[in-house]
Amino acid sequence: MNVVLKAFKDKTDGKVYFAGDAYDGERTEELIGLGYVQDDQPNKKTRAKKTTE
Template sequence: MNYVVKAFMDKTDGKVYFAGDCYDGERTEELIGLGYVQDDKPKKKTRVKKTTE
């Protein structure tokens, strides 16, 4: 499940989502990019290896 950060109305179904609601629609990636929805699975952080010369 993805959580709504800012309230918005979904243009595909016309439903209004408020902050704190769960969103599992078809536009998830687009809304995450716009900042309306927070991804429930954070991306893995990679470490940068320090090299000495």
């Protein structure tokens, strides 16, 4: 489940989502890109391994 950051009305089902609500709709990727929904599994950043010479 993704968490809503800003309130919006979903154009596919007409439901209003408020900040803090859980969103599990079909437009998840689009809404994450627009900043309305927070990704529940953000990309993990890996650190480069230090090499010694």
